[in-house]
Amino acid sequence: MAAHHHTFTVSTAGRGTQSITAEVQSAVRAAGRDVGLCTVFVHHTSCSLIINENADPDVQRDLDAFLTRLVPDGDALYTHTAEGPDDMSAHVRSVLTATSLCIPVVGGRCDLGTWQGVFLFEHRAAPHRRKVSVTVVG
Amino acid sequence: MAAHHHTFTVSTAGRGTQSITAEVQSAVRAAGRDVGLCTVFVHHTSCSLIINENADPDVQRDLDAFLTRLVPDGDALYTHTAEGPDDMSAHVRSVLTATSLCIPVVGGRCDLGTWQGVFLFEHRAAPHRRKVSVTVVG
Amino acid sequence: MAAHHHTFTVSTAGRGTQSITAEVQSAVRAAGRDVGLCTVFVHHTSCSLIINENADPDVQRDLDAFLTRLVPDGDALYTHTAEGPDDMSAHVRSVLTATSLCIPVVGGRCDLGTWQGVFLFEHRAAPHRRKVSVTVVG
Numbered sequence: 001m002a003a004h005h006h007t008f009t010v011s012t013a014g015r016g017t018q019s020i021t022a023e024v025q026s027a028v029r030a031a032g033r034d035v036g037l038c039t040v041f042v043h044h045t046s047c048s049l050i051i052n053e054n055a056d057p058d059v060q061r062d063l064d065a066f067l068t069r070l071v072p073d074g075d076a077l078y079t080h081t082a083e084g085p086d087d088m089s090a091h092v093r094s095v096l097t098a099t100s101l102c103i104p105v106v107g108g109r110c111d112l113g114t115w116q117g118v119f120l121f122e123h124r125a126a127p128h129r130r131k132v133s134v135t136v137v138g
Numbered sequence: 139m140a141a142h143h144h145t146f147t148v149s150t151a152g153r154g155t156q157s158i159t160a161e162v163q164s165a166v167r168a169a170g171r172d173v174g175l176c177t178v179f180v181h182h183t184s185c186s187l188i189i190n191e192n193a194d195p196d197v198q199r200d201l202d203a204f205l206t207r208l209v210p211d212g213d214a215l216y217t218h219t220a221e222g223p224d225d226m227s228a229h230v231r232s233v234l235t236a237t238s239l240c241i242p243v244v245g246g247r248c249d250l251g252t253w254q255g256v257f258l259f260e261h262r263a264a265p266h267r268r269k270v271s272v273t274v275v276g
Numbered sequence: 277m278a279a280h281h282h283t284f285t286v287s288t289a290g291r292g293t294q295s296i297t298a299e300v301q302s303a304v305r306a307a308g309r310d311v312g313l314c315t316v317f318v319h320h321t322s323c324s325l326i327i328n329e330n331a332d333p334d335v336q337r338d339l340d341a342f343l344t345r346l347v348p349d350g351d352a353l354y355t356h357t358a359e360g361p362d363d364m365s366a367h368v369r370s371v372l373t374a375t376s377l378c379i380p381v382v383g384g385r386c387d388l389g390t391w392q393g394v395f396l397f398e399h400r401a402a403p404h405r406r407k408v409s410v411t412v413v414g
Contacts (some may be wrong), residue, residue: 003414043389058218080334113181138141251319276279
């Protein structure tokens with residue numbers, strides 16, 4: 001059976017995470033495979049994807065606070081500064097997290113653990129529109 | 139041919155890595171595909187997966203020492219502290235490493251490099267039971 | 277349809293990134309699938325793969341400078357030192373970035389974003405020859 005491909009857009013509110021679990025599960029349901037493999041891909045280099053705890057929003061805030069301290073905006077180290085102090089730090093944060101995720105499909109849905117959610121992580125300060133693809137094979 | 143899905147459980151001894159290469163190769167052998175794609179997924183947000191050197195155990199110890207220094211337990215930055223000083227740091231360590239891995243299948247087995255092993259990385263201080271899935275497609 | 281598997285070798289010039297986007301797109305074209313999934317895998321533990329900005333080479337230089345500061349060579353923390361001061365730091369840098377990437381295939385090619393390139397990231401100081409696999413399924 002051919003691969004099933006679905007694309008959607010996420011409007012972000014600036015730096016921080018937002019859940020895309022429902023959008024990913026919806027794309028997997030539409031693929032109509034009982035068992036297979038789902039991959040999620042984001043088509044940008046200044047935001048990324050993570051799987052992280054879906055229960056306490058403090059986890060997302062703490063993660064962002066950690067990365068903001070680890071990867072300072074406007075670091076004197078950077079030469080790529082034309083787009084502002086949060087541009088190069090966004091590229092670094094993207095590389096330290098993930099551009100693609102793979103999740104098994106079992107029983108027609110992504111077999112995430114109880115506490116796992118899929119999040120788009122916007123690393124730029126300003127709101128952006130971000131393209132995400134879900135591909136289901138198997 | 140449909141995807142092949144296999145799940146197993148790993149009992150960890152607390153923070154640190156343990157090899158799951160044998161379990162992954164066994165699941166791939168059972169899938170019976172000559173060429174394809176194997177993905178490994180861990181269903182938790184406070185442990186993760188890595189591919190790293192399989193020869194000198196000092197590599198695993200040094201990696202854990204590096205992450206313990208980079209991501210301090212009980213950091214005053216964290217507000218998500220209800221489950222103890224190693225809880226939020228475990229989530230950060232999980233995001234900085236990987237929840238899913240993809241490995242090519244060639245000749246009926248994962249085509250890992252000579253020095254590559256697949257490891258489950260427990261980030262919590264206490265022992266846990268962790269669910270891992272291997273999905274083979276192609 | 278069976279998976280399509282292709283392997284190529286990259287000669288690196290020592291620490292830093294080099295684009296492998298053309299090699300990956302060529303392997304995907306040879307696979308002859310309209311829609312599917314491409315995975316890229318590197319068979320080593322002291323180099324890695326990233327997707328990052330393909331336009332301004334300063335982005336690659338800044339990323340390497342950031343990692344060189346974050347993961348110091350010859351760190352007194354390390355016990356795995358037999359192969360030189362850049363050996364254990366290379367393993368850490370490998371784990372903080374990625375050994376495998378997944379990219380959707382649409383219209384017979386990797387559907388990368390406008391600014392996305394695929395790069396091999398050499399973490400050792402000396403030049404190396406590195407094996408990369410591209411697997412296309414779906």
